[in-house]
Amino acid sequence: MRTAATMLAGAVAVTGIAACSPEEGASTSGEPVEVEFWGWVPGLEELVAEWNGDNPDIQVTFHRMTGDDGQKVEAAVDAGAGPDLVQLSTHNLPDYVIAERVQDITDYVAEDESNYTPASWASVSFDGRVFGVPQGIGPAATMYRHDIFAEHGIEFPGTWEEYLDAARALREADDDLYLANLSPSEMGQWVQEIQQAESSWYGITDDAWTVGVDDEGSRLVAERWQTLIDEDLVTTEPMWTPEYWSLVNDGTIASITYAAWFPSILAENASGLAGQWSVAPMPTNTGSNNGGDSGGAAVVVLANAEAPEAAAEFASWLNGSDDTQEALITEGGLFPSTENGLSSPALLQENEFYDDQVINEVFIEAAENTPATWVEGPNFGFIQTTILDEFAEVVNGEQTFIEALEITQEAAVADLENRGLEVTSP
Amino acid sequence: MSTATVGGSRRRRHGAVSPWAPYLFVAPFVLLFVLFLVAPIAVAVVNSLFSRQSSGLGFSGSSIEFVGLTNFARAFADRDFIEGFPRVLLYGAVQVPVMMAVAATIALLFDTALVKARRFFQFAVFLPYAVPSVIAALLWGFLYQPSVSPILQFFESIGITLSPLASTVVLWSIANVALWSLIGINMIILFSALQSVPREMYEAARIDGAGEVRTALQIKLPMIAPALLLTTLSSIIGTLQLFNEPQVLQTITSNIPSDYTPNMAIYATSTLGKDPHLASAMAVILGLATLVVSLLVLAANKRTTNRANHGL
Numbered sequence: 001m002r003t004a005a006t007m008l009a010g011a012v013a014v015t016g017i018a019a020c021s022p023e024e025g026a027s028t029s030g031e032p033v034e035v036e037f038w039g040w041v042p043g044l045e046e047l048v049a050e051w052n053g054d055n056p057d058i059q060v061t062f063h064r065m066t067g068d069d070g071q072k073v074e075a076a077v078d079a080g081a082g083p084d085l086v087q088l089s090t091h092n093l094p095d096y097v098i099a100e101r102v103q104d105i106t107d108y109v110a111e112d113e114s115n116y117t118p119a120s121w122a123s124v125s126f127d128g129r130v131f132g133v134p135q136g137i138g139p140a141a142t143m144y145r146h147d148i149f150a151e152h153g154i155e156f157p158g159t160w161e162e163y164l165d166a167a168r169a170l171r172e173a174d175d176d177l178y179l180a181n182l183s184p185s186e187m188g189q190w191v192q193e194i195q196q197a198e199s200s201w202y203g204i205t206d207d208a209w210t211v212g213v214d215d216e217g218s219r220l221v222a223e224r225w226q227t228l229i230d231e232d233l234v235t236t237e238p239m240w241t242p243e244y245w246s247l248v249n250d251g252t253i254a255s256i257t258y259a260a261w262f263p264s265i266l267a268e269n270a271s272g273l274a275g276q277w278s279v280a281p282m283p284t285n286t287g288s289n290n291g292g293d294s295g296g297a298a299v300v301v302l303a304n305a306e307a308p309e310a311a312a313e314f315a316s317w318l319n320g321s322d323d324t325q326e327a328l329i330t331e332g333g334l335f336p337s338t339e340n341g342l343s344s345p346a347l348l349q350e351n352e353f354y355d356d357q358v359i360n361e362v363f364i365e366a367a368e369n370t371p372a373t374w375v376e377g378p379n380f381g382f383i384q385t386t387i388l389d390e391f392a393e394v395v396n397g398e399q400t401f402i403e404a405l406e407i408t409q410e411a412a413v414a415d416l417e418n419r420g421l422e423v424t425s426p
Numbered sequence: 427m428s429t430a431t432v433g434g435s436r437r438r439r440h441g442a443v444s445p446w447a448p449y450l451f452v453a454p455f456v457l458l459f460v461l462f463l464v465a466p467i468a469v470a471v472v473n474s475l476f477s478r479q480s481s482g483l484g485f486s487g488s489s490i491e492f493v494g495l496t497n498f499a500r501a502f503a504d505r506d507f508i509e510g511f512p513r514v515l516l517y518g519a520v521q522v523p524v525m526m527a528v529a530a531t532i533a534l535l536f537d538t539a540l541v542k543a544r545r546f547f548q549f550a551v552f553l554p555y556a557v558p559s560v561i562a563a564l565l566w567g568f569l570y571q572p573s574v575s576p577i578l579q580f581f582e583s584i585g586i587t588l589s590p591l592a593s594t595v596v597l598w599s600i601a602n603v604a605l606w607s608l609i610g611i612n613m614i615i616l617f618s619a620l621q622s623v624p625r626e627m628y629e630a631a632r633i634d635g636a637g638e639v640r641t642a643l644q645i646k647l648p649m650i651a652p653a654l655l656l657t658t659l660s661s662i663i664g665t666l667q668l669f670n671e672p673q674v675l676q677t678i679t680s681n682i683p684s685d686y687t688p689n690m691a692i693y694a695t696s697t698l699g700k701d702p703h704l705a706s707a708m709a710v711i712l713g714l715a716t717l718v719v720s721l722l723v724l725a726a727n728k729r730t731t732n733r734a735n736h737g738l
């Protein structure tokens with residue numbers, strides 16, 4: 001049934017291109033409006049099919065994004081093509097806005113604002129205009145092997161200072177054991193601690209950007225991980241590799257601190273370790289209760305979409321309506337950015353893999369405690385590429401984290417200036 | 427009526443041939459050449475002279491502006507991009523001779539007819555070439571990771587710890603993947619060239635008392651010099667364009683940064699760094715560098731050929 005619908009929709013799309021002029025004649029001529037949507041959240045196929053069944057006048061075709069699909073989108077939009085709707089990390093949204101790859105959808109979605117958390121709504125709004133519909137946020141917590149901690153009689157640490165002690169204690173107890181892995185290739189784990197420290201890569205002062213890659217909070221985080229690396233207390237394997245999952249599965253890595261979407265991925269890749277994991281709040285900086293967030297996603301209407309209103313209507317339904325919240329939480333593993341999602345009973349299910357813990361209680365607390373200091377900015381992709389290259393040299397022992405931050409800071413400012421943007425020192 | 431037409435056309439064939447005919451025959455080539463070779467180069471060159479400029483916070487739109495050679499200056503000032511060149515040249519200086527030596531040796535062995543089940547072995551050597559280089563890199567990537575690699579685990583069990591992804595050796599681990607993939611095709615080209623050498627040459631050599639090794643070095647290799655040059659040249663160009671293998675291996679090790687080779691730097695700049703104009707300038711520089719190296723190799727080859735001819 002779903003396949004038939006998709007095929008039909010595809011056929012309509014082809015004839016639509018051949019027959020229609022760019023002006024919006026689709027709905028008046030009785031043919032449905034076509035919306036092409038690219039996304040990666042698990043279970044979107046079913047939701048799209050549900051929408052198509054209920055909305056004969058707006059038919060959505062879905063493409064599951066994998067690999068470097070996200071990078072294809074940019075090239076396609078710049079070339080005047082590409083899908084109508086795409087799922088996007090909110091970190092990249094300012095760059096999309098500046099490069100004019102997304103459409104202003106304020107008029108179509110403004111009335112939904114009250115249903116979204118203020119932080120997630122802020123992440124899609126620039127200059128008082130709205131450029132997307134929030135789709136989940138990434139509050140962070142720590143997944144840890146409670147059996148390993150129990151075996152060595154170590155309490156899971158509450159602060160980063162205790163974290164350091166726990167790392168030393170585990171290492172001492174067992175030579176093959178590490179408290180955590182520092183992935184030199186994964187930005188989100190860095191960003192969540194930067195947010196926790198109330199820092200931000202970007203800021204806006206009057207009409208100019210400020211860049212804070214090596215600000216005070218970042219240096220605090222840098223020094224913490226420098227100690228952990230210098231004392232050989234963490235592994236430094238790139239995340240997501242077979243080697244990494246092998247270290248997780250054989251119990252070399254005792255804890256992983258990451259966003260609310262990570263627990264389902266961990267359960268998938270370490271299914272043999274069911275019942276041995278727990279979720280605890282991410283360790284805090286002394287004297288602060290702050291949580292962290294690695295960044296959320298949004299569904300945006302791309303520049304070449306011919307029916308932005310229809311696309312925005314679908315995006316609002318997908319991410320905000322009561323019908324979709326449960327599926328997004330249970331199937332999609334999303335942590336909702338909506339009020340109806342946050343109050344959905346689906347969020348508070350016991351999780352078998354985590355020893356029947358209601359793990360989202362921890363993530364809800366983290367979301368409530370995340371400071372709203374992070375500002376998204378225009379060259380996140382550039383900073384990410386640069387900083388990860390520098391981090392690789394840090395884990396090789398060729399330089400320190402502080403040096404990596406200083407190099408990236410300088411490069412980031414130069415890059416913004418090369419784009420003609422206004423940059424001031426904070 | 428019809429005979430008259432035929433007669434007429436026959437007469438015309440003897441007389442004035444349409445002056446457009448040659449152009450017509452060349453047209454398909456020229457069209458494809460312009461479309462797929464000249465046009466992209468022209469686009470890259472034009473792109474490299476422009477830059478997308480915003481103002482203030484950037485939310486009020488942007489424009490494409492002519493910036494002259496600024497992008498080239500930026501590319502040359504980008505230390506990481508420039509450092510990629512000596513890296514791939516070092517890689518090429520080792521990888522190309524090794525590859526040519528191995529490919530030529532295998533081709534010569536097949537040609538001596540000493541190898542049994544030749545077809546099977548030819549196929550076996552050629553097969554890796556049929557594996558896309560991205561897949562080859564993924565495959566070797568598994569073999570390079572200590573916890574999942576049976577090879578590394580075997581060596582570990584006999585007391586030898588190998589880490590092919592360590593920063594000092596990762597370049598040669600990449601070379602190994604390329605070698606594995608490309609020996610087959612080079613071998614086939616050299617082998618076909620050997621097959622076209624007249625057999626009497628070998629007979630003459632044998633009568634003159636030359637052994638197999640001497641025949642190979644002094645008769646066979648010089649006879650297939652054009653094929654050797656072709657394969658060497660394409661290997662050198664491939665070296666400068668090195669991309670797939672390091673790009674794939676980058677996902678499993680932190681020892682390959684995003685700008686490890688010039689081609690990777692271009693990709694990172696255009697796609698991850700989102701500056702297609704700067705990337706175009708880099709691409710033009712890489713293209714010119716490849717051209718220069720190719721011309722140097724051709725010139726060197728011409729000189730040795732001339733010298734050899736004079737020597738004879």
